[in-house]
Amino acid sequence: MSRSCCSALVLIVGLALAVPAGATEYYVSPSGNDTGGDGSQGRPWKTIQKAADTMSAGDTCHVLNGDYAEMVRPARSGNAGSFISFVAEGPSVSVVGTRPITAWTMHSGSIWQASAPWDFGELFVDRERMVIARWPNLTSGNIYRPNFNQATANGGKTSIIDAVNLTQPGGSWTGAKIFMVPGLGWTADQRDVTGYDVPSHRITFSPAISFSDYYDADEFSLYFMYDKLSLLDAASEWYLDRIAHTVYLWLPGGDSPEGHLVESAGGSGGFNLSDRSYIRVAGFSLMSGDIRMQNATHCRVEEVQHLYPAAELYVSGSDNVITRSEIAYASYTGVRLAGARNTLSKSHVHHCDYFGTYNSLVALGDSNTGSQNSIVDCLLHDTGRDGVVMLGALNASGSLIEHNEIYNTGLIAKDCGGFYAWGTNGGGTVIRYNVVHDIWPKDSPQYGPIGVGYGIYLDDASSDFSVHHNLVYRTAGFAIELHQPSRNVLVFNNTAIGSGGGWGDVISSNPGVLGSAVDGAVVANNLAVMLDDRKVWRWCIYFEVGVPAYHHNGYYNVYHGTSLNNQGVEASGVVGNPLFSSTAANDFTLLESSPMVDKGAVIPGITDGYLGVAPDIGAYERGGSERPGPRLTFTDDPLVARTTPVRRVHLTELRAAIGALRVRRGLSAALWSDPTPGARATTVKTVHLTELRAALNEVYAALGRTPPTYNDAMITAGVTVITAVQLSELRAAVVAVW
Numbered sequence: 001m002s003r004s005c006c007s008a009l010v011l012i013v014g015l016a017l018a019v020p021a022g023a024t025e026y027y028v029s030p031s032g033n034d035t036g037g038d039g040s041q042g043r044p045w046k047t048i049q050k051a052a053d054t055m056s057a058g059d060t061c062h063v064l065n066g067d068y069a070e071m072v073r074p075a076r077s078g079n080a081g082s083f084i085s086f087v088a089e090g091p092s093v094s095v096v097g098t099r100p101i102t103a104w105t106m107h108s109g110s111i112w113q114a115s116a117p118w119d120f121g122e123l124f125v126d127r128e129r130m131v132i133a134r135w136p137n138l139t140s141g142n143i144y145r146p147n148f149n150q151a152t153a154n155g156g157k158t159s160i161i162d163a164v165n166l167t168q169p170g171g172s173w174t175g176a177k178i179f180m181v182p183g184l185g186w187t188a189d190q191r192d193v194t195g196y197d198v199p200s201h202r203i204t205f206s207p208a209i210s211f212s213d214y215y216d217a218d219e220f221s222l223y224f225m226y227d228k229l230s231l232l233d234a235a236s237e238w239y240l241d242r243i244a245h246t247v248y249l250w251l252p253g254g255d256s257p258e259g260h261l262v263e264s265a266g267g268s269g270g271f272n273l274s275d276r277s278y279i280r281v282a283g284f285s286l287m288s289g290d291i292r293m294q295n296a297t298h299c300r301v302e303e304v305q306h307l308y309p310a311a312e313l314y315v316s317g318s319d320n321v322i323t324r325s326e327i328a329y330a331s332y333t334g335v336r337l338a339g340a341r342n343t344l345s346k347s348h349v350h351h352c353d354y355f356g357t358y359n360s361l362v363a364l365g366d367s368n369t370g371s372q373n374s375i376v377d378c379l380l381h382d383t384g385r386d387g388v389v390m391l392g393a394l395n396a397s398g399s400l401i402e403h404n405e406i407y408n409t410g411l412i413a414k415d416c417g418g419f420y421a422w423g424t425n426g427g428g429t430v431i432r433y434n435v436v437h438d439i440w441p442k443d444s445p446q447y448g449p450i451g452v453g454y455g456i457y458l459d460d461a462s463s464d465f466s467v468h469h470n471l472v473y474r475t476a477g478f479a480i481e482l483h484q485p486s487r488n489v490l491v492f493n494n495t496a497i498g499s500g501g502g503w504g505d506v507i508s509s510n511p512g513v514l515g516s517a518v519d520g521a522v523v524a525n526n527l528a529v530m531l532d533d534r535k536v537w538r539w540c541i542y543f544e545v546g547v548p549a550y551h552h553n554g555y556y557n558v559y560h561g562t563s564l565n566n567q568g569v570e571a572s573g574v575v576g577n578p579l580f581s582s583t584a585a586n587d588f589t590l591l592e593s594s595p596m597v598d599k600g601a602v603i604p605g606i607t608d609g610y611l612g613v614a615p616d617i618g619a620y621e622r623g624g625s626e627r628p629g630p631r632l633t634f635t636d637d638p639l640v641a642r643t644t645p646v647r648r649v650h651l652t653e654l655r656a657a658i659g660a661l662r663v664r665r666g667l668s669a670a671l672w673s674d675p676t677p678g679a680r681a682t683t684v685k686t687v688h689l690t691e692l693r694a695a696l697n698e699v700y701a702a703l704g705r706t707p708p709t710y711n712d713a714m715i716t717a718g719v720t721v722i723t724a725v726q727l728s729e730l731r732a733a734v735v736a737v738w
């Protein structure tokens with residue numbers, strides 16, 4: 001493709017659509033009219049709901065550029081082969097669940113106030129989240145990595161004591177709330193302040209810490225105070241007086257609200273597909289609001305960018321698909337797949353659970369429902385506690401978690417996992433070909449930089465899981481942990497790396513609070529490697545009390561050459577340097593001369609299709625094509641100059657892939673201009689391309705490779721025309737190092 005053939009492209013959101021015969025096409029535009037229009041292209045309706053009330057199976061509603069503050073509720077279902085489709089057509093089609101706040105007056109200093117006669121928990125300026133007034137202030141700039149004070153003495157279950165910081169006059173904390181990560185920090189809690197005793201530097205709260213008897217709000221506890229007007233003392237902070245229904249705000253940069261869009265959560269916007277079948281929602285931006293899919297069947301959500309969701313995307317019913325979508329900046333869980341045979345695929349779920357509780361990026365199941373659900377080819381990262389969870393005694397038979405990349409979990413709480421289950425009957429759930437890395441909770445005041453974070457964490461009494469061909473590295477604790485008792489847990493062909501300076505063994509099975517029985521567990525063909533000098537314990541594989549069957553595992557321990565397996569290395573095991581392609585860049589594929597090649601056991605259903613005379617030990621079969629991690633695919637591939645319109649998804653999926661590559665290779669997280677493109681009418685700009693290139697070039701440098709060359713070596717704002725070739729060559733450069 002030559003430069004001259006490439007057209008200038010504009011960012012639009014739209015999807016090519018095959019239209020069944022006899023189907024009706026409807027159009028909706030903010031300039032339309034529900035009573036005067038007829039839903040035709042020439043006389044569009046104004047609301048999506050008008051179309052939703054009218055449409056029947058096979059019909060399509062094309063939604064044109066603009067904001068729609070509606071909870072769209074289809075009146076009818078489609079049927080097999082005849083979906084009812086809602087398709088965004090335009091550069092910025094947003095369904096908003098926010099409520100604008102206007103009529104601001106000066107309060108004092110840089111603080112403005114306005115009336116808002118409804119309750120809400122989020123405030124946005126120009127569709128970016130503001131910070132609820134707090135102390136200490138959020139200097140990290142990342143609400144998912146808040147600033148904390150640390151207690152100085154044990155305050156039991158109903159108080160925090162801090163002789164260093166709690167020195168304010170009496171009455172200072174009346175009406176405030178406290179957010180704390182108490183004791184061992186397994187979860188965070190939010191409480192109402194009930195008292196403040198100046199002499200003892202003690203804040204009391206209610207209700208008492210209820211999580212368990214394992215910890216108090218001791219001297220290792222972290223906390224911040226929030227939700228009080230006197231704490232509003234910095235740009236981007238806000239406070240809602242819920243009695244007077246007055247909201248206070250210090251805008252970024254000390255700006256006046258004039259010229260800015262100020263909105264709160266608490267409106268009603270999104271799509272309600274509950275109890276509906278064969279509905280398709282494609283290409284929309286959602287700002288706050290929610291997508292409801294309870295008891296839905298055969299519905300599809302495609303290329304939806306849902307930012308700041310007001311509720312978790314809860315899917316029950318069966319056979320629903322969410323694909324090529326982005327769900328981000330949630331306060332709780334991002335997506336929950338309950339019901340049966342529901343799928344989340346090729347999606348990017350990130351920044352969830354700033355409350356640091358038992359939420360996650362993606363949850364499988366809900367109490368006793370949930371079976372045969374799948375999470376496939378997703379990028380899942382940055383959350384307060386766990387990445388993917390299955391909690392409770394689920395009937396979760398046959399769920400599948402494959403080819404995902406999970407990283408940066410435990411930003412607030414610890415004792416978490418990239419994958420986490422507790423007391424869960426997996427019913428044959430398979431966890432395979434995932435890459436799990438950087439499971440590194442916030443430093444622990446008690447233990448230092450070894451907060452409890454495990455890669456794949458089957459906590460107490462988890463049973464009937466198959467865990468194979470996963471790559472796990474840079475975990476603060478165990479890479480793979482099988483807490484006992486455990487039953488029928490099969491761990492095959494994983495590459496588990498102790499790296500980054502954490503603690504604990506690489507693969508471990510040890511007693512939990514419910515006992516130590518190990519029944520039917522097998523650990524085989526795994527490559528357990530310790531590349532750092534672990535602070536506590538130091539075994540490649542460690543089996544305490546209950547010992548699974550084990551064979552054909554590979555061992556290498558750089559610092560503690562004899563700490564291989566506390567039960568003794570099996571006769572079929574291999575000890576030695578596995579000869580990775582690049583440990584520095586976290587590339588754990590095997591070189592040709594690796595002693596792990598062809599040294600594994602044949603395990604039907606697990607090692608099928610192996611190459612050479614036998615399966616290799618670990619997750620990478622030399623010469624094989626199936627590798628851990630998402631199988632990278634791009635929307636509209638190949639891009640055709642002058643034909644394919646540039647869409648938001650082209651930009652966001654490149655960002656997601658390059659962002660993941662950077663974290664994989666140990667580089668800092670990428671920061672992008674216009675982090676939420678499409679939330680407002682963002683067009684692709686030259687800066688978007690130059691920063692993608694810069695971020696990717698550093699990945700090449702980390703791998704010791706020559707950076708890619710680009711057609712327009714210099715992109716100049718206002719001069720260079722954005723073309724298909726620029727996006728195509730970025731894609732190729734990403735694929736080359738994926």
Ligand SMILES: [Ca+2]
Nearest residue numbers: 134231232233
């Ligand atoms: Ca403050």
Ligand SMILES: [Ca+2]
Nearest residue numbers: 611612614616
């Ligand atoms: Ca082989």
